[in-house]
Amino acid sequence: MRRAVWGYVLVAFVVGLLPGGAGAFLLWRTSTGTRAQLMSRNAQLNSENQALLQRVNSAEASVSALTSKLDQLNAQVLGTRSVSSASTGTGTPSGPPSIFERSVTPSEVSPGGKVTLTVKLKGHADVAKIRIAGGSFDKIYDLARESYDSDGEVWQNVIKAPSAGGTYRYYAIAYAGGRKYTMPGASGWSFVVK
Numbered sequence: 138m139r140r141a142v143w144g145y146v147l148v149a150f151v152v153g154l155l156p157g158g159a160g161a162f163l164l165w166r167t168s169t170g171t172r173a174q175l176m177s178r179n180a181q182l183n184s185e186n187q188a189l190l191q192r193v194n195s196a197e198a199s200v201s202a203l204t205s206k207l208d209q210l211n212a213q214v215l216g217t218r219s220v221s222s223a224s225t226g227t228g229t230p231s232g233p234p235s236i237f238e239r240s241v242t243p244s245e246v247s248p249g250g251k252v253t254l255t256v257k258l259k260g261h262a263d264v265a266k267i268r269i270a271g272g273s274f275d276k277i278y279d280l281a282r283e284s285y286d287s288d289g290e291v292w293q294n295v296i297k298a299p300s301a302g303g304t305y306r307y308y309a310i311a312y313a314g315g316r317k318y319t320m321p322g323a324s325g326w327s328f329v330v331k
Contacts, residue, residue: 230289232260236320237289239267239309241328246298248330254278254307256292261285262311262318265292271305302331 238257246252254267265280280292292311299305306327311318 230259230261230285230287233316234258234260234262234265234290234311234313234318236309236311236318239307239320239326241267241269241307241326243328245329245331248298248300248302250298250330252296252298252328254280254294254296256280256309256311257289258292258311258318259289260313262290262292262313264312265290266310266312267294268308268310269299269305270307271299271303272301274299274301274305277310298330304329 236256236258238255240253240255242253242255256265256267258265265282266277267280268275268277270276278294278296280294282290283293284291304327309320
């Protein structure tokens with residue numbers, strides 16, 4: 138009888154393990170297949186992510202280039218007032234240009250705010266410009282002749298201030314007959330973007 142009991146226990150044990158073992162085997166087999174699918178999908182998503190990142194970087198570069206071009210075009214539009222529209226006093230200036238005043242107003246401006254560049258000179262210039270430099274920013278702006286009389290000329294342009302905060306120095310330049318003229322004995326003056 139003892140043997141029969143142990144035989145019965147053994148059969149019950151084996152019969153009980155078979156469904157549990159089969160279930161465990163099926164579960165393990167399913168999870169192995171799912172793991173391989175997940176790893177494959179993860180690799181595919183990483184590849185798609187890299188492609189999207191490259192597209193975003195390319196788009197950012199394009200936006201940067203377009204913004205720069207827009208700033209140049211805005212400066213040209215704001216600065217392309219014809220010389221014939223300049224108000225005249227009595228007479229036409231003559232002689233080489235001698236810059237006696239330059240200004241950037243206002244002297245404190247918010248990033249991207251409007252700034253008026255002005256150069257006043259004795260004599261006559263073919264072209265007048267202001268160079269603005271600070272940090273990595275360095276740009277030369279053309280000015281339009283706003284007025285003149287027998288003594289000299291006033292040149293101006295309205296631009297957008299640099300987008301980065303900081304102190305920017307500015308320098309006046311005039312050209313006449315192929316020669317370059319600067320304001321003698323003066324270093325660059327400055328204005329603040331904040």
